Amino acid sequence: MQSQQWLQRASALLACRQVTPLINEFLNGLSVELPSDLSFLLLPTVDGRELTVVANEPDYFQSIASGVKWEVDDFEHPFSHVLQSQKTMVLDHETLLYWQGHSGFMALTLNMKKDQHLAIYPLNNDKGAVVGILVLALPAAMAADLVERSDWQNFVAVFTRHWQLLESIRHQDRQQSLLSDSIVSIRKEKFDKEQAEALSHDLVGSSELMQTLRKEIIRVGQSDLAVMIQGQTGTGKELVARGVHDYSKRKHAPFIAINCAAIPDNLLESELFGYEKGAFSGAETAKKGLIACADGGSLFLDEIGDMPLLLQTKLLRVLESRQFRALGAAKESQSDFRLIVASHVDLKQKSRTGAFRQDLFYRLCQFPIRIPALKDRVSDVPELVKHFIHRFNTHQERHIPGVRFSAIDKLVKHDYPGNVRELKNIVEYACALTLDGQEIDLSALPTLDIEPETPFDASTNQGEKPFPASLLSDITHKFDQIDDLKEAVLQFERAVIEARLSSFSGDRGRAATSLGLPKRTLAHKCIKLEIS
Structure with missing residues (x-):
């Protein structure tokens, strides 16, 4: 060559x-x-x-x-x-x-x-x-x-x-790519940290459990997966759902929330799907359903475990096809929404017993989030107390500078069967009894000693907590001061329901059974009497 x-x-x-x-x-x-x-x-x-x-x-x-x-x-x-x-x-x-x-x-x-x-x-x-x-x-x-x-x-x-x-x-290209990936990762980590810090203003707490919860919310917010939130009553499931929506790409679209336990079965379907004029007796005008209202945004179904099985079937079809038909409508409509559900009961166990559709459970459980009970993060109690005092001062135009150490010590030792909602009510009660410029002390706190809960037996009525004798005697003592019998009866009914819900850690089903009421009736009374 x-x-x-x-x-x-x-x-x-x-x-x-x-x-x-x-x-x-x-x-x-x-x-x-x-x-x-x-x-x-x-x-x-x-x-x-x-x-x-x-x-x-x-x-x-x-x-x-x-x-x-x-x-x-x-x-x-x-x-x-x-x-x-x-x-x-x-x-x-x-x-x-x-x-x-x-x-x-x-x-x-x-x-x-x-x-x-x-x-x-x-x-x-x-x-x-x-x-x-x-x-x-x-x-x-x-x-x-x-x-x-x-x-x-x-x-x-x-x-x-x-x-x-x-x-x-x-090699240089590979190093440049690694550097670029590293920069992107650092920026994302910084962004997620800033997002989590912003979220801490609503989901208060510096414990590891709460930091993990906020990270999960930020992470799932960047996807479009269905979210299932589970936690005890009073842990803040709707706050978590709102956080998932606010930190997602749908944040500028509507956030539609509905409590499935608070609406009768025959009305829940029309609330979700809407109806046309004349679809049934009383439908004088057409109404847009919540599924249609949530188009482009998020639909939050609280206490989905109380949704009837037939309606669960219809919801599953909507999730699969993104199409629905309003009651009395001639054709189907479409809605692009992100579904977020919540329940205080174990839906997986309910699905095993047939009380909840198993296929719907697995369709909803794409990204499960479990909210910790307050007793599992008692280190957050002082921070939560400070947060609730600040909110009380803002809303009521008051000036409560803080809380004494002795009162904080007592609050930290409580079990909180009602979780964060119970702590919020305690703090607001104490703020109401405290003068402006003074810190909350022990005397302003309500009695926090609660007997251990025993299992409730509907047949024998065992486990039912009696109405507090101190409150009964207080009401009896004020009989001569009643000038509005209807209002007095409502107040007494409210006190009885709140006490019974507290006795059963917020479980409406058990509370309703112990009072001899259907669960739906108790739910309506809670709405009417503004019992959260």
């Missing part, structure tokens, strides 16, 4: 802009220009312990690389010697017998012709280090002459330098 041909091949190498095409062009050029039955490269692995085979023919690659490990410190094969000495090695048939101790090398040279020599040529970079090894099986007359020619050496040097240049560029 003439020098002009090597120069043309070198020009073709310089046109390559990636490592793999460069190596392929190099090996293809050798196979075309040289009478070689065997040509391949040996390149060090990342850890530098082995040499890997790169061949221009798949058959060669399979026969050479299959099951053979070319370890750089294994001097049973000549490649290690070339790597160490950095000098070219040309082996004839007699010399090849010297390396018959290495089965892989012997298999490699088994099909070489008798008039061929094996040239093992080190590829050195600008610093003199071997970055690869070129292996060629050439006619004996050409093998020794070729590796000594300057045009051949220049051709190989062009390949090696261009290869190293492309590797350097690829």
Whole structure:
């Protein structure tokens, strides 16, 4: 091969802009220009312990690389010697017998012709280090002459330098990509931290449980998954739902909330789906349902465990198809909403017993969030107390500077069966009894000692907590002061229901049973009497 041909091949190498095409062009050029039955490269692995085979023919690659490990410190094969000495090695048939101790090398040279020599040529970079090894099986007359020619050496040097240049560029690109990813990650982490800090103004608490909760809200807010919120009564499930909406891409769209336990079964469907004029008796005008109102935003279904099974089936279809039909409507409508549900009962257990559709449960439980009870994060009580005092001062235009240590100590020791809502009521009660400019002290706190709850048995009425005797005596004492019997009865009814709900840790079902009322009736009374 003439020098002009090597120069043309070198020009073709310089046109390559990636490592793999460069190596392929190099090996293809050798196979075309040289009478070689065997040509391949040996390149060090990342850890530098082995040499890997790169061949221009798949058959060669399979026969050479299959099951053979070319370890750089294994001097049973000549490649290690070339790597160490950095000098070219040309082996004839007699010399090849010297390396018959290495089965892989012997298999490699088994099909070489008798008039061929094996040239093992080190590829050195600008610093003199071997970055690869070129292996060629050439006619004996050409093998020794070729590796000594300057045009051949220049051709190989062009390949090696261009290869190293492309590797350097690829490394820089990889580092730049890693740096970019790192910057994006840092910015996202900073953004999430800022979002979580902003969320702490509503979901108050510095405990690890609350920090984790806020992170979950920020994380799920960036997706469009259905969210299932579970937690005891009074833990702030609607606040969490609002947080999921406010920190999502739907934050500028409507947030529609409805309590499934507070609406009778026959009205809940019309509230969700809406109805056309004349759809049923009393439907004098058309009404837009909450599903339609939530289009583009979020729909929050509180206490979804109380939703009738038939309505659960219809809701599942809406979630799958994003289509619904208003009562009395001739055609279906579409609504793109993000569903957030909440329940204080174990929906998974209800689904096992058939009280809640199992397929709907798994459709809703794409991202479950569990809100911790206040008793599990009592370290947040002082911070919550401060927060509620500030809100009271703002809303009532009062000035309560804080709370005494003795009062905080008592508040921290309480179990809070009513959770954060109970603490809020206690603080507001204490604020109402405290003069402006004075801190809340022990005397302003209500009695917090509550007997341990016992299981309720509807058949024997066991577990029912009696109405507080102190409140009964107080009401009896004021009988002579009543001037509005209707209002007095409402106040007494409110006090009885609140006391019973407190006795059963906010469980409306058990409270209703203990009072001999249907759960729906109790729910209506809670709305009427403004009992949260």
